[in-house]
Amino acid sequence: MAKKRSKKGQRPAVKADAPQAASANTPTAEKAPPEKAASRPEKTSKSSSKSSKTEAKNGPAKLVTLPPAPSPAFFFGYDVPWAKLLVFRFIVFGMLGVDALLQISHAPRYFAGGFNVANLPWMDSLGPGRVGFAIGELVASLLFAFIACGVATRVLLPLVTAIYGWLYFGSQLDSYQHHYLVWLVLLLSCFVPWEKPAGTPAAQPVRAWAVRLILIQLGILYFYAAISKCNPAWMDGRALELQLQGPVRSLIDATIHMKAAAKMTVLLEFSLAFAVWTRRAWFYALPAGVLFHVGIIASGLEIGLFAWLMLGFYLLVVPNEVYAATAAALSRATADRDTLLGALAAAIRGIGTSWWMALGGVAGGMALAVLTHFDMALPVACVALAMCIGAVAATREQTLAARVGIGFLVGFAIWFGVDRKTDTAVDYYRFWGGNARRLGDPDTSERAYRRLTQIAPDNGNGHFQLGKMLMQRGQDAEALDELHAAQRLEPGKARAFTAEAEYLSKKGNRADAIKKAEEATYAEPDDASAQALVRRLGGTGAQGNGGGGDDKDDQ
Amino acid sequence: MTALLSTRRGRFIVAFLAIQLLLPLRYYIAHRDPHDERFAWRMFSPMRTAQCQPTITLDDAPVNLGSTFHEAWVEIAKRGRFAVLEKMGAQLCEKNPGKKVVVTLSCSYLDRPNATYGGHDVCQAPEL
Numbered sequence: 001m002a003k004k005r006s007k008k009g010q011r012p013a014v015k016a017d018a019p020q021a022a023s024a025n026t027p028t029a030e031k032a033p034p035e036k037a038a039s040r041p042e043k044t045s046k047s048s049s050k051s052s053k054t055e056a057k058n059g060p061a062k063l064v065t066l067p068p069a070p071s072p073a074f075f076f077g078y079d080v081p082w083a084k085l086l087v088f089r090f091i092v093f094g095m096l097g098v099d100a101l102l103q104i105s106h107a108p109r110y111f112a113g114g115f116n117v118a119n120l121p122w123m124d125s126l127g128p129g130r131v132g133f134a135i136g137e138l139v140a141s142l143l144f145a146f147i148a149c150g151v152a153t154r155v156l157l158p159l160v161t162a163i164y165g166w167l168y169f170g171s172q173l174d175s176y177q178h179h180y181l182v183w184l185v186l187l188l189s190c191f192v193p194w195e196k197p198a199g200t201p202a203a204q205p206v207r208a209w210a211v212r213l214i215l216i217q218l219g220i221l222y223f224y225a226a227i228s229k230c231n232p233a234w235m236d237g238r239a240l241e242l243q244l245q246g247p248v249r250s251l252i253d254a255t256i257h258m259k260a261a262a263k264m265t266v267l268l269e270f271s272l273a274f275a276v277w278t279r280r281a282w283f284y285a286l287p288a289g290v291l292f293h294v295g296i297i298a299s300g301l302e303i304g305l306f307a308w309l310m311l312g313f314y315l316l317v318v319p320n321e322v323y324a325a326t327a328a329a330l331s332r333a334t335a336d337r338d339t340l341l342g343a344l345a346a347a348i349r350g351i352g353t354s355w356w357m358a359l360g361g362v363a364g365g366m367a368l369a370v371l372t373h374f375d376m377a378l379p380v381a382c383v384a385l386a387m388c389i390g391a392v393a394a395t396r397e398q399t400l401a402a403r404v405g406i407g408f409l410v411g412f413a414i415w416f417g418v419d420r421k422t423d424t425a426v427d428y429y430r431f432w433g434g435n436a437r438r439l440g441d442p443d444t445s446e447r448a449y450r451r452l453t454q455i456a457p458d459n460g461n462g463h464f465q466l467g468k469m470l471m472q473r474g475q476d477a478e479a480l481d482e483l484h485a486a487q488r489l490e491p492g493k494a495r496a497f498t499a500e501a502e503y504l505s506k507k508g509n510r511a512d513a514i515k516k517a518e519e520a521t522y523a524e525p526d527d528a529s530a531q532a533l534v535r536r537l538g539g540t541g542a543q544g545n546g547g548g549g550d551d552k553d554d555q
Numbered sequence: 556m557t558a559l560l561s562t563r564r565g566r567f568i569v570a571f572l573a574i575q576l577l578l579p580l581r582y583y584i585a586h587r588d589p590h591d592e593r594f595a596w597r598m599f600s601p602m603r604t605a606q607c608q609p610t611i612t613l614d615d616a617p618v619n620l621g622s623t624f625h626e627a628w629v630e631i632a633k634r635g636r637f638a639v640l641e642k643m644g645a646q647l648c649e650k651n652p653g654k655k656v657v658v659t660l661s662c663s664y665l666d667r668p669n670a671t672y673g674g675h676d677v678c679q680a681p682e683l
Binding site: 070071072075106109112113115117119121124172173175177180184188191209213216217220221223224225227228229231232233234238239240242243301435438439 | 558559562564565567568571572575576579592593594595596597598599600601603604621622623624625627628631636638639642643646665666
């Protein structure tokens, strides 16, 4: 039996191709606009599993020639293989999901002190505040994860574009060029067919005029970036010299020098402005563009995720043939269920479209959400859960439910990973407490520092700031506990010892104050304020150069 | 072009491209603030290296910007963004009615002579 199935698997059966081809090439599909027909999502889980079984039985489906494109073919005849869209979707939207979370530490600065200047003048009072920004980024991250997994992209992409637009246009605080570029790409992505219909081969081309427009937008970016550098200060290398750091700078200094590098940058940007959207020039645009952006990453320029994102966009510049050939090879390798790879693929397909995936994904995702430390994480997760249950209950589609489960798992895994691997949540509370303290809101500051010590009990700064705050408010016993915790966690910093010495001095306990001030100088001999305190109290501490004592780590 | 304009998505494409091609030109043609490079794709331009010192006085007494506004806004002001300084001035005017709020911005550049902007009571004339 196995032998028989294996033989059939190797034979391209014309009859059996029909159901798979239908999604892109039935008479009905031809009547509809090509990209609509080709991108129509699968209707039921039954059709999905039926087509998968057919594929497994008959081997990889044949590619279908697309119908003639409406005019102008430059846009409406622009086709890309499904594999390219799927890879781009997973990597770039996944990256955006991570980036959204990394922004959360900036939330406390939004509307701090009631001040805001929006990117669009009429939005000054409509921009996000701390809570709105944090929730907006959490939701955006989750939506990006869902989109990366191909869940309801036609609904979620416009939604995340609106949220991203509100966050970006609502304030000039984080108005970097790449945020603007991301918003434009999101806007255009709303018109890209991201969901491959079930049974359609990944090597099958699909019409996607919006992808061409995204590439032209990149070309416009390069063009104006080059124009802005056409002046003597750039061309003679001075502007580049002031901004360039890292190993790339050493390399340039040792080889071609700044002037030549500056001129080459302008030439490269002008050439990419045209090559990046011209398919015939991709053989040049791909290596040149990738090397350029890798160079930017290595140069230490402070541009956040911009260079990485540009590298992600270059997935669209990889020739279609590479994706098509890879997808076809994978399809062939997994078509036969009697092989290990085929059985594995079939099992993944089976689990990935089952109710178990839906339940497991949602349960696992919620467990991860509960474990994260982001402010407002749990309410956002609960609302997301309720909305997803509502959507699945309304449609009763097993495939949708399974994808929602996968989206949940991936989305909250990103939350959990970013929370555990970065200081984003800690920084959020640190900055929140610091802002409130400097802008004269001690209640809020105390609340933020208390939360900081809860989520990061080993963070000395949190204990120190909370201790100082409590001391100012007359809660001496608790304040001393916090300062002692800070002294234990930051044995190389004078500030917690100095704060206690000041307190003891004010209370008239001079002997203990001197002892504590001397401890401060032993902890950090260069701390100027500790040395000054020892001198004032008449003690003898360690001698340093007086250059230390930086107490600005909540800014 | 006629074919493009005959469909809704074609008109969207034309409008999108027109906006994206023309919007950056605004910086070169009709922009009163040379430091504001938003929407112009001027990545790593020499203007990025400009160093500005914003000062605000309230009835001739200097205002400590760091304790009045969040330091992120002060950083943007140090990059010379007129809109931010003007809003700072406007907020101080609102909080201190009848007082004189003078906003001054002194900048040094790589590719042009140093310049000073403002220096007047923004409660009377809000623009720098």
